[in-house]
Amino acid sequence: MLFPPLQTGKSVWYGPAMNHRKQEWMIALSPIEIVELEVAVKSFKESGKSIGEMGKSDFSLPIFGKKLTQLKAELINGIGFSLIKGLPLEKYSEKEAATIFYGIGTHLGNARSQNAKGHVLGQVRNMGLDSTDPKVRLYQTNERQTFHTDSCDVVGLLCMQPAKEGGLSLLVSANTVFNEMHRRRPDLLKLLLQPIATDRRGEVPEGMLPYLLIPVFSYYKHKITPFYQRQYIESAQRFPDAPRLTAAHFEALDLFDELCNDPNLHLTMMLEKGDMQFVYNHAMLHDRTGFLDDEDVYKRRHLSRLWLAIEGDRQLPEVFATRYGSIAIGNRGGIVVQGTKLTIPWMADLLADL
Numbered sequence: 429m430l431f432p433p434l435q436t437g438k439s440v441w442y443g444p445a446m447n448h449r450k451q452e453w454m455i456a457l458s459p460i461e462i463v464e465l466e467v468a469v470k471s472f473k474e475s476g477k478s479i480g481e482m483g484k485s486d487f488s489l490p491i492f493g494k495k496l497t498q499l500k501a502e503l504i505n506g507i508g509f510s511l512i513k514g515l516p517l518e519k520y521s522e523k524e525a526a527t528i529f530y531g532i533g534t535h536l537g538n539a540r541s542q543n544a545k546g547h548v549l550g551q552v553r554n555m556g557l558d559s560t561d562p563k564v565r566l567y568q569t570n571e572r573q574t575f576h577t578d579s580c581d582v583v584g585l586l587c588m589q590p591a592k593e594g595g596l597s598l599l600v601s602a603n604t605v606f607n608e609m610h611r612r613r614p615d616l617l618k619l620l621l622q623p624i625a626t627d628r629r630g631e632v633p634e635g636m637l638p639y640l641l642i643p644v645f646s647y648y649k650h651k652i653t654p655f656y657q658r659q660y661i662e663s664a665q666r667f668p669d670a671p672r673l674t675a676a677h678f679e680a681l682d683l684f685d686e687l688c689n690d691p692n693l694h695l696t697m698m699l700e701k702g703d704m705q706f707v708y709n710h711a712m713l714h715d716r717t718g719f720l721d722d723e724d725v726y727k728r729r730h731l732s733r734l735w736l737a738i739e740g741d742r743q744l745p746e747v748f749a750t751r752y753g754s755i756a757i758g759n760r761g762g763i764v765v766q767g768t769k770l771t772i773p774w775m776a777d778l779l780a781d782l
Contacts, residue, residue: 431618432647434610435603438506439711442604443695446507453507455499457514461492465515469527479523479530480539480548480772487531496535499706503536503582504741508708509599515702517588526772529586529704529732536706537736540580540762541770544631549772550733552585575600575688575713576657579751580735580761583714584706587699591721591729597705598715600694602654605687605713606645616680620644623747624677625670627660633753634766639664640751641671644684648745653710655751658685688713699731710742737761 446453457465468487475486489496499510512532517525526549533539542550575598585597609617623641632638642655658681664670673681687693694715699705707714721728739758752760 432652434607435652439508439601440603440607441507441601443691443693446695453510455495455510455512457512462516464489464491465528468531469524472527472531479527480770482530482534484534487534489535493535496532500536500738503706503708504738508601508711510706511697512704515704517702525588526732529734532704533584533734533736537582537738538758540735540737541764541768542733542735543763544765544768546768546770547773548770551773552731552733553728573716574658575715577654577709577713578735579763580709581738581741582706582708582736584704584734584736585699586732587701587703588730588732589727590699590701593720594717595729596717597697597699598694599707600688600713602711602713603652604693605684606652608687609683613683616676616683619677619680620684621647624661625664626657627664629660631763631765633764636750639667639670642747642751646745649743651742653744654713656713735762
């Protein structure tokens with residue numbers, strides 16, 4: 429295997445410097461753009477369609493849509509993330525807010541299923557579940573998530589309610605982490621360019637292994653693409669036929685985590701109510717710190733989430749099809765198993781499970 433060179437371009441950045449470049453990644457909604465979103469919601473309601481049936485043509489944004497086109501280009505070819513601020517959530521019902529968020533998503537890509545239940549608009553809340561259970565996804569807990577990627581091109585979050593304390597969002601450039609490992613320990617970096625077993629956590633498509641075999645760093649078409657979830661890598665060792673992690677693998681993974689957690693590399697932000705964050709999974713890793721919830725169940729941390737497949741995106745290596753179902757640009761990513769039906773869960777559904 430040809431050892432990849434150091435990566436260059438706008439996707440290589442360091443958190444402290446990026447914190448002073450907010451004009452490049454922060455978008456403040458103007459009053460005219462908010463009105464345009466509200467008109468689009470009203471028009472969509474009158475169509476009689478369900479949110480899951482919505483396409484870009486169903487949510488017309490003649491003004492703000494131009495910014496979203498620029499945002500999409502910046503996600504794919506630029507710094508890899510954006511934060512949209514100023515959505516006045518207090519004016520809207522849960523379904524109206526969801527319609528706005530999903531509608532914005534249609535201008536960026538196509539929504540994908542986020543779990544075996546087929547949720548295309550995920551609800552991220554602390555369900556009080558045990559993170560050591562190999563079938564539990566970490567977003568269902570209030571514990572530190574650790575840096576990871578999601579199984580889609582772009583992940584979007586709408587903050588419906590921040591936590592009482594904590595729950596900070598952390599972002600790091602995968603290319604920056606790659607370059608730092610390249611300079612410091614190329615011997616360990618080589619191990620991360622080879623397939624490593626990652627647990628599917630019980631969400632296994634028909635005919636597939638219960639774990640994935642994808643490198644932490646894939647080098648394809650002159651681009652580095654990350655795929656990472658440390659807890660799932662370690663829990664995959666429960667399968668006897670999964671390739672074993674050696675002491676050198678653990679050293680490589682530890683260095684990877686150390687770099688991601690280095691405040692000189694990552695960027696930290698707090699998502700406030702109404703904030704929308706979009707992150708490009710093929711150039712970024714994201715994380716969320718642990719948090720303390722309010723005793724009032726209706727004031728607990730709550731984010732809506734989108735997984736999107738993006739038109740005009742980069743090509744991915746064939747191995748990603750084992751997780752994404754397909755590597756066809758604009759029609760890849762998500763989690764689909766036998767019996768999966770696309771749906772949107774609502775707050776009432778979540779509260780019934782608490």
